[in-house]
Structure formats: C-alpha cells, structure tokens
Amino acid sequence: MKNKNEFYVSYIDGSLGTKTKQTLKWFALSAVLLIIVSAILFSFSQKPFKNSTFELLSETKITGSFHEKPYPMLRVQIAENTFKNVLLLGFGKSSANPFLEKIRKEVKDLNGKTLSIEGNLIYYNGKTLIQITDDEKVTLSSTSKNRLPQKEMISTMTLEGEIIDPKCYFGVMKPGKGKIHRSCAVRCISGGIPPVLATTDKNNLSQYFLLTNLKGEPINHDILPYIGKPATIKGIVERMEDWYVIKIDISNITELNKTSKIY
CATH class of the missing domain: 2.40.50 (OB fold (Dihydrolipoamide Acetyltransferase, E2P))
Incomplete structure (x- = not known):
C-alpha cells in the first residue's frame, strides 16, 4: 500500500507530487495578492505630493536689491510697482551668509545694493526661495542704494x-x-x-x-x-x-x- 503523504527530496526524485504542486500554486497566488493589496493600501495611506517646485538640475539668475532685516533676501521686481522678496538660502543645511562673505569683503554694507545671484529656485504657495551653491555666483551689479521694502x-x-x-x-x-x-x-x-x-x-x-x-x-x-x-x-x-x-x-x-x- 502506497503512503498517501507526499515527501519530496530533490536529489532523489526531481518530480513534485500533485498535492505539493497545488500547495505551491496557492502559496504563490496568495503571496502575489497580498503584495498587491498591501501596495494599494500603502499608496492610499501616503500624503499627496505638494505642487511645489525645486529646480535642482537648473540654475536661474535673479537680480534685485539685497536686504537682511530680518533674514537675507533679494527684492526682485516682477512687474511695474510689483516686487517679490526672494528668501536666500545656502547649499545643504546652511544659511546664505557663508556664501555672502566674499562679496561682503568688497562691500561691507550690502543693504540696498543690487546683487545678481545664480542658483536653484524653490517656489510654493506664492513664496519663492533660492539656494546658493557657489559664492562665485553672487555678484555686485550696482553700488547705488535702492529702496528697501517697507x-x-x-x-x-x-x-x-x-x-x-x-x-x-x-x-x-x-x-x-x-x-x-x-x-x-x-x-x-x-x-x-x-x-x-x-x-x-x-x-x-x-x-x-x-x-x-x-x-x-x-x-x-x-x-x-x-x-x-x-x-x-x-x-x-x-x-x-x-x-x-x-x-x-x-x-x-x-x-x-x-x-x-x-x-
């Protein structure tokens, strides 16, 4: 009388029994379904991305009046009598100040002076920031003092x-x-x-x-x-x-x- 319990040893008999095949098929199908369901549930649990923009791979040059009360910013004219104050940031987890040291050696008081800065723009919800990656990309365009934001x-x-x-x-x-x-x-x-x-x-x-x-x-x-x-x-x-x-x-x-x- 043959034993109904299947026992598979690959190096003795390369063929799988019927029950073993069925068990493996159900296991594989269940695993695939579990992965799909888990992925769907995980995706719904995530918060949607904001419509913010960080131009990491491109650099933009902006020119405006520098001021730093309370923090370094560039007052840029975007239309007639309309200005945007762009918050200046340094590369990584740094303020803009280390990237302004070189230009400050030329002009001690930068407030109101016209600067040109080339860097990576960040903008979201009406606010604009720029990341400075190189102090060579901060240049003095004019020493005449411009109107600062009131x-x-x-x-x-x-x-x-x-x-x-x-x-x-x-x-x-x-x-x-x-x-x-x-x-x-x-x-x-x-x-x-x-x-x-x-x-x-x-x-x-x-x-x-x-x-x-x-x-x-x-x-x-x-x-x-x-x-x-x-x-x-x-x-x-x-x-x-x-x-x-x-x-x-x-x-x-x-x-x-x-x-x-x-x-």
Missing part, C-alpha cells in the same frame, strides 16, 4: 500653527512631512535657515510668518525646541510686502496637546 505694522496677534523649515517644506523634500522631517528641520534651522510659522485659517488658506525676536533679529537657536509642534504664538505682526513677520518672545509660545499636521 514694513507695515499690523497688530499684536496670537496665531496657531507649527514652526517649519521653509527650505524642505517649500519644495526641496517631497512631501517634506513626517516625523523624520522634524529632526531634519531642526538641523536646517540650527544651520541658519530662517524659521517660519505655518498657519491655516478657517477657510483652509495657508499663511507664513518669518519668526524673529522682539528686536526683529534672527531667532534660530532659541526656537529649536518648538519646531514641528502645534502651538499658539503671540507676537507683533508686520507685513513686509509679500511676506509677514512676527516678532515674538519665546515665553509667549504655548504648546498644544495636538498631533502635528506637518511632522
């Missing part, structure tokens, strides 16, 4: 939002969200990237505020413990053409017991 006092406000690193959030990283990006944002801001408060109003419209101390000076290191944590921040809000600035005291930051929508 700041308009709005009011003292309490805003709810999260402090972000604008370089990665606005386009360098896509989607630029999630817990791993919080530590990245801390490193970027500690390296000199300007901190920005991202808020959303009742109509789901986003607005962004450059953060400074009460004197209007950079606030990178003091702000590090609060990055990517939902909070209310009280401060003096000013409009600087196409940007808002909020002057704050660190003691006026109140963390909220909420899950981060960004990180």
